[in-house]
Amino acid sequence: MGEMPIIDKAKCDGCGLCVSVCACGALKLVEKTVQAIEVDECRWCTLCELVCPNEAISCPFEIIIEND
């Protein structure tokens, strides 16, 4: 837990689209770039990544093999 989507401040133009779709209140605009606050409610829905026109926010997945 605790990890949040990764924001590339250089690419973010502060359009706020990600903020508008995030239901958990994790994202907010601060001086024209978006910032992510750690919230438990972020379920990694990846909607912020989906709607960003600039590929400035990303929700990467670790791909692992289960050890049994």
Add this chain to the structure above:
Amino acid sequence: MAIKTDFLRSIPYFSGLSDSEIDTVGKYIFEKKADRGEILSFESEPADVLFFVTAGVVKIFKTSADGKEQIFRIIRPGESFNDVSILSGMPNLISAEAMGAVVLYAIKKKDLEVVLREHPQIAMNIIQVLSRRVQELVSLVEDFSFRHVTGRVAKMLLEYAGDGVGEKPRLTQQEMASMIGTAREMVGRSLKNLEAVGAIRLERNRVVITDQEVLRETAGIT
């Protein structure tokens, strides 16, 4: 609220129009607001209004008989939806839903017809918008019909995880899509399919391969 003519000018539909033309068009446009989750047009219902998104994001999707949702397009500010149904006069083939708070500009079908007759430039613009749309859809159709996307996602996961030793960079759904040459919209659905057959388990930000055998079968590797 007054319709912002600057914004109208930035919409592909209305590019190349003179100031007075934009003003005339603006008279037919009205504003509509919607909240997260609000359905703005329904599949199989005829559309009566053409929408332009001015703030926020709208998703265009279809729900299958078993309740799975497939997103076709994400409509960002400046883009339109409902146009195909409006212009063809046929029922909508897809639904549209506000992904958050949105502000829309709207024009009624009958008003659009008037505007089109009086300003042929708009008709030319619409042809361009729709041609681009057709191109995007053809590539999605290709993905659906020829490419067995779920199998390819399975293969990609197997190859990427390798023997499970060592740290590998994490992947976004966009990166997974690029690796197998498909649209991002296809990847989420494929991952869910793989989870349903028990090949993987989706955790918050992890894809855990639980059954390599099933994954290999789905990938067509025997």
